Amino acid sequence: MGSASGVGTPVTGVIGSPLDGDPALVGGVAVAVVAVAGALLFVRLRSDRTRGQELRSALAARREVAILTHPNPDPDALACALAVRELAAVVDTDAPIYYPGEIRHEENLALVRELGIDATRLRDGSDLAGRDVVLVDHNQPRGFAGAGSIAPYAVVDHHPGGGEGTAFTDVRTAYGACASLLAEYLQALGWRTDPSESGGEPMVSEGLATALVYGIRSDTAGFTRGCTAAEFDAAAYCSERADPDTIERVAAPPMSPTKMEVRARAVLDRVQRGAFVCTHAGNVPSPDTVARAADDLLRLESVRAVVVAGRCDGTLHLSGRAVEDSVHIGEVLSTAIEGIPMADAGGHGRMGGGQLSVDHMAGLGPGDGVGADQLFEGIFAVMASQDPEGAPADPAEPLDPVTIDADAESATSENQSPDDPDPGRPN
Numbered sequence: 296m297g298s299a300s301g302v303g304t305p306v307t308g309v310i311g312s313p314l315d316g317d318p319a320l321v322g323g324v325a326v327a328v329v330a331v332a333g334a335l336l337f338v339r340l341r342s343d344r345t346r347g348q349e350l351r352s353a354l355a356a357r358r359e360v361a362i363l364t365h366p367n368p369d370p371d372a373l374a375c376a377l378a379v380r381e382l383a384a385v386v387d388t389d390a391p392i393y394y395p396g397e398i399r400h401e402e403n404l405a406l407v408r409e410l411g412i413d414a415t416r417l418r419d420g421s422d423l424a425g426r427d428v429v430l431v432d433h434n435q436p437r438g439f440a441g442a443g444s445i446a447p448y449a450v451v452d453h454h455p456g457g458g459e460g461t462a463f464t465d466v467r468t469a470y471g472a473c474a475s476l477l478a479e480y481l482q483a484l485g486w487r488t489d490p491s492e493s494g495g496e497p498m499v500s501e502g503l504a505t506a507l508v509y510g511i512r513s514d515t516a517g518f519t520r521g522c523t524a525a526e527f528d529a530a531a532y533c534s535e536r537a538d539p540d541t542i543e544r545v546a547a548p549p550m551s552p553t554k555m556e557v558r559a560r561a562v563l564d565r566v567q568r569g570a571f572v573c574t575h576a577g578n579v580p581s582p583d584t585v586a587r588a589a590d591d592l593l594r595l596e597s598v599r600a601v602v603v604a605g606r607c608d609g610t611l612h613l614s615g616r617a618v619e620d621s622v623h624i625g626e627v628l629s630t631a632i633e634g635i636p637m638a639d640a641g642g643h644g645r646m647g648g649g650q651l652s653v654d655h656m657a658g659l660g661p662g663d664g665v666g667a668d669q670l671f672e673g674i675f676a677v678m679a680s681q682d683p684e685g686a687p688a689d690p691a692e693p694l695d696p697v698t699i700d701a702d703a704e705s706a707t708s709e710n711q712s713p714d715d716p717d718p719g720r721p722n
Contacts (some may be wrong), residue, residue: 434458
């Protein structure tokens with residue numbers, strides 16, 4: 296009777312795992328999990344390989360392309376240009392490298408010198424007339440007369456923007472360096488970095504591997520700013536072929552006294568509100584000095600975001616930096632310059648830049664002009680709106696335009712030394 300009523304009968308499988316006691320089912324689930332994981336990995340590798348194959352095919356479809364960097368190519372842009380040129384070479388496509396601005400910063404010059412990079416300065420859009428242009432490290436041509444008439448053939452970039460290529464486009468804004476994309480292409484295509492490996496695919500040259508590693512290192516501030524797993528993976532892939540001695544020489548080039556003085560002024564003349572800093576470095580020998588000063592200021596204790604301004608060749612150059620989880624510095628700059636004629640600014644969350652015409656700031660053209668004090672007030676206001684925790688607890692006194700102008704004028708163009716003869720533009 297007891298068994299008929301179920302009293303005293305053991306009950307199993309009710310609160311235990313539904314897989315308990317069924318080895319076949321357990322094994323089936325395990326196989327399914329492995330299959331799904333393998334499929335996801337295959338899709339990722341196939342995607343990367345497809346992107347690399349697509350770019351290689353686009354290059355192979357032309358006898359010649361023109362590789363174009365942004366106006367002042369930094370190590371990331373230079374490394375990408377070299378990678379595209381080597382990809383083009385294996386499909387017998389000529390691919391000269393062009394840049395429209397200046398190569399001025401010490402580490403950029405050192406990289407060009409150490410690796411013997413052959414690049415030509417662009418005069419204007421006529422140099423690219425009738426040519427298929429490959430943009431690297433930017434997605435819209437800029438910085439030269441006729442830039443608006445260029446329809447890129449291919450685009451490889453990691454910056455925000457809507458630029459596209461007619462044959463190929465790969466823009467990944469989540470990446471910390473554009474060089475990571477090119478390294479992924481090479482790796483997925485089977486290019487070798489270990490000399491002991493055998494195979495039919497080309498070997499990544501020592502110079503290219505060195506450039507890619509340094510480009511990633513430079514654009515992520517030593518793997519500390521905007522860095523993702525892609526940057527570490529790409530650097531690991533290239534590191535076996537990269538030359539550490541060259542990287543060391545490029546990373547610590549000599550600096551002129553004039554540029555060092557500009558960076559010192561930027562620190563000494565800073566205006567700080569809470570965790571935010573703005574400073575006007577006055578006349579600068581080259582705009583890249585403004586970017587280096589911004590890097591310096593972000594290292595100040597308790598500082599979360601900085602903007603440095605400096606005048607060069609009739610343009611006020613801005614460079615901004617921000618720590619993670621603070622303001623989006625590219626949006627801060629683009630918002631602050633809205634409505635100012637002949638002004639352009641933007642960038643990433645942690646790094647941005649901009650340019651304003653000094654003449655238009657003084658009132659040339661539409662509008663009444665804008666002073667550096669007004670510009671800084673606008674920047675501080677946007678920073679505070681995005682990161683209230685970094686804003687000062689008490690209302691700040693308005694900036695004194697006389698003080699700002701006096702600080703800016705304290706460094707005149709007469710202080711430019713003979714070793715800084717020709718201004719460029721910021722990275």
